[in-house]
């Protein structure tokens with residue numbers, strides 16, 4: 001359809017593309033992989049600093065493959081969604097076991113690694129290895145849905161397949177990685193969700209949404225999941241050194257492996273009285289606590305949960321169960337974000 005689509009896009013990218021630390025002139029498959037995983041749910045500005053810190057700590061997959069949980073949590077601090085980091089470590093271990101420590105260049109081998117879905121596979125394959133395959137994230141989806149005036153829900157399988165076909169029909173076979181990154185940048189900086197800057201867009205001349213005035217209506221997205229309010233409760237118990245009781249979050253729960261303040265669990269709506277709270281803590285941690293007054297409240301969001309965490313004073317009245325006293329200021333303790341917020345509010 002659009003003669004010169006890739007040429008216009010790449011010329012724009014060469015002049016206006018974002019300068020990001022993981023974009024290098026020499027291919028860096030591990031660095032690309034790490035950046036794409038970090039960028040999945042985190043803003044570019046946060047990822048910049050975290051990516052450099054992570055690469056210093058784990059220069060190659062083999063270095064991350066042997067990282068323990070605490071090292072993993074330290075390296076991923078500030079990024080959230082720690083499940084991504086654990087999947088990345090699983091993938092790094094598979095690279096060591098199956099490919100001698102080098103990220104494989106084949107599309108199928110890449111796609112078989114833990115944590116690498118269709119988008120990440122396309123990004124690594126095109127950026128690090130030059131394969132002419134699409135990498136369709138929310139930005140690319142938006143640009144193409146508008147440019148071709150795709151009026152169907154972009155998350156439906158059939159629409160996703162259509163978008164992939166459209167992108168791969170236009171992809172520049174000499175610079176597929178740059179082509180994909182150019183689309184991502186255009187979506188992030190020009191063809192933005194609200195008020196796209198069509199006047200600055202290299203694709204404006206043949207953009208169907210622009211000519212039909214549909215920019216604000218497209219892309220069509222599925223209805224958002226309703227938010228759920230949760231009133232979570234935790235207890236802050238200090239010893240004479242100022243250390244705080246915490247426990248490791250069990251496997252299978254959100255933020256598993258991190259440290260939480262004693263409570264029924266941060267996704268558990270727990271409006272009961274002090275006695276009910278003490279009982280819930282005994283059931284979860286095997287610890288006997290006496291609950292005192294409310295100290296503070298913080299807000300936290302996890303997926304579609306809007307959580308108000310109420311923190312109470314408390315003291316040990318018997319067994320400590322699986323709780324242990326930890327230094328709240330020790331950067332080596334992988335406190336969960338809700339616990340960190342509570343402690344920062346009390347101690348800050």
Ligand code: SF4
Nearest residue numbers: 191196198201204207
């Ligand atoms: S012309 Fe506007 S709507 Fe079309 S791709 Fe460019 S920024 Fe997006």
